[in-house]
Amino acid sequence: MSSCFDSDGELFALVSKDLDRCKLRVSSIEFLATKTIISQLYELEKGEEILSTAFASSDIFATGKRSKSHQQSLETKTVAIGLNTGKVLLYSPANNDLIATLESPSGVGITDFHFCEQNFRGYAVDLNGKIHEFDLKSHNLLRSFTLEDTGIRKVSSLVYEGSLHLVLSSNSIYIYDLKTSSIALSFPGHVATISNIVIKDSTIFSGAEGDRFVNCYSLTTKKILKVVVFQSPVVTFRYGESQGHGVLIGVTEDGNIELFNDPLATNTMQKSSKRRRQVESINTGVIIDINRPEDRNAANENMKFIDLFIKGSSIIVSWMEGLVPVFDTLSWVKTVDDFATLQIITDTHLVKDRVASHKDQGLELHDSAAPKLYTEKNAVVTMGDNFKDLEVDQEDLETFGDQLKQAPIKAARKKKLTTDSLATVLTQALKSNDHSLLESVLNNRDENVIKKTISRLDSIYVVNFLDRLSERILRNANKQTALIVWIKWVMIIHGNYLMQQPNLFSSLSTLYVILSNRSKTLPKLLQLQGRVNMVLNTIDMRKSILQDKETGESDDDSDLDEDVVEYVEEVEDGILVEASESEDEEMVAENGYSESDDDDF
Numbered sequence: 001m002s003s004c005f006d007s008d009g010e011l012f013a014l015v016s017k018d019l020d021r022c023k024l025r026v027s028s029i030e031f032l033a034t035k036t037i038i039s040q041l042y043e044l045e046k047g048e049e050i051l052s053t054a055f056a057s058s059d060i061f062a063t064g065k066r067s068k069s070h071q072q073s074l075e076t077k078t079v080a081i082g083l084n085t086g087k088v089l090l091y092s093p094a095n096n097d098l099i100a101t102l103e104s105p106s107g108v109g110i111t112d113f114h115f116c117e118q119n120f121r122g123y124a125v126d127l128n129g130k131i132h133e134f135d136l137k138s139h140n141l142l143r144s145f146t147l148e149d150t151g152i153r154k155v156s157s158l159v160y161e162g163s164l165h166l167v168l169s170s171n172s173i174y175i176y177d178l179k180t181s182s183i184a185l186s187f188p189g190h191v192a193t194i195s196n197i198v199i200k201d202s203t204i205f206s207g208a209e210g211d212r213f214v215n216c217y218s219l220t221t222k223k224i225l226k227v228v229v230f231q232s233p234v235v236t237f238r239y240g241e242s243q244g245h246g247v248l249i250g251v252t253e254d255g256n257i258e259l260f261n262d263p264l265a266t267n268t269m270q271k272s273s274k275r276r277r278q279v280e281s282i283n284t285g286v287i288i289d290i291n292r293p294e295d296r297n298a299a300n301e302n303m304k305f306i307d308l309f310i311k312g313s314s315i316i317v318s319w320m321e322g323l324v325p326v327f328d329t330l331s332w333v334k335t336v337d338d339f340a341t342l343q344i345i346t347d348t349h350l351v352k353d354r355v356a357s358h359k360d361q362g363l364e365l366h367d368s369a370a371p372k373l374y375t376e377k378n379a380v381v382t383m384g385d386n387f388k389d390l391e392v393d394q395e396d397l398e399t400f401g402d403q404l405k406q407a408p409i410k411a412a413r414k415k416k417l418t419t420d421s422l423a424t425v426l427t428q429a430l431k432s433n434d435h436s437l438l439e440s441v442l443n444n445r446d447e448n449v450i451k452k453t454i455s456r457l458d459s460i461y462v463v464n465f466l467d468r469l470s471e472r473i474l475r476n477a478n479k480q481t482a483l484i485v486w487i488k489w490v491m492i493i494h495g496n497y498l499m500q501q502p503n504l505f506s507s508l509s510t511l512y513v514i515l516s517n518r519s520k521t522l523p524k525l526l527q528l529q530g531r532v533n534m535v536l537n538t539i540d541m542r543k544s545i546l547q548d549k550e551t552g553e554s555d556d557d558s559d560l561d562e563d564v565v566e567y568v569e570e571v572e573d574g575i576l577v578e579a580s581e582s583e584d585e586e587m588v589a590e591n592g593y594s595e596s597d598d599d600d601f
Contacts, residue, residue, distance in 0.1 A: 006055035026093040052082035056115035082110030140529035240310030255304020
């Protein structure tokens, strides 16, 4: 369920899903004393889902000019509805009809749409991170472009250094120059994808999905100013100013509202460090919660705020009563003693009784065809020991000993049943769209069981199964390691079927975004792996050279040992005598005389 206010805080749009159809409810906030009362419910076609909503004035589409008055009339307000099919529907709540339809060439879901009154253009961002620029007067597509970062999900605009720039955000924030088609400035963002962007003069506030931190960036210093820390992850937030004070207010996942007074005020007590600049963080804020009166909350309802809007010194808050949004106002700053003192709001606990009817909103909270409203006094409560309507055969009752004997057999049957019929349970969960039943199947972590289950799954449920897996990975990134195993075996076993399906890219656009984001870091990881391998190979080569040197020195020593011969004088003399006698015999044989004959002469 998503929602948004218009720029004046007079209209509220709420997206809901009943059965298999998405609905957009647009209602006016009557206590603001507007002249026109609007309460419309627009139902989309089957298979169409709303991914984003944004308000603008229809005068821009008709004349291409801004409204002369700062406050627009309710009859000229228009809602841009971004669909999962790549279309943007321009819907008029006053006429309960479509003005025009903008179509992107990619056919991928639109995550955000921004009306830019400076150049009378509309900018849409799809799930592939591509930005489409439309002419709001002719409703024609002017151009489409992308950045190196394909994770862009939000778009806005501002005037930076005298020219119009787009503010594009993924995990980081990019200030994109429309004239030069280049990035003029960028800020490091969050770990998760940025879901909220608020621009106030030269300051940009950003918050991410499932994140408690809201970063404040300055376009003047081109640095981060402060970090506002909420107690719970922030769903949506806004910034406002009144009577010289600023306020940052956000709705958290707990359903409470947290308020931070003057978040941009400089802290004079903080000492500056020349060596390292530390970013100041704000951790303490005012908490506003809502609940039923204690004596009238028998059902223990957990009431939650869903959205808010800052209008001057007042806060318009919204919560749900059944299927209908309800509104109330709070003052976050008050003047006391004839403008002498300003009183800032403190921790507040709102107590709201259940609304029986909603004539003030022009709606009803109950089915008009019902004979009467449900009240606690009409409920009949009986004790648990009333067995008069039960017919139990005493022979069928088992004793505790009999049940204990059969326990191992039942456990074995249960284990065999879960292994063999997991594919049947998965098929039933996909057919009936039963989330709890599907979750029980996905809790299995045995890869062999997963492989057998996917092999028994009928191919006609594969696309729906992949879509359900993608939704769970987007909602909880901590489960993606276990769910990726399911996706892997679906791709391996049913890959041929998937390749034959038409329009598979639009059907599995969410899965494509998940896999592309996971593979985005693959080139850098491969480069890192190559460098690490090179370093390891160098170390191994040096080790081998050192080992070769050590083995070479040992071989030289062994050669020297072999050349060293022990000298024995007697043996040496014997060898010389034998050598001389053999030489004398040779000379006698050749000359016929010996050296001794020469001596006689």
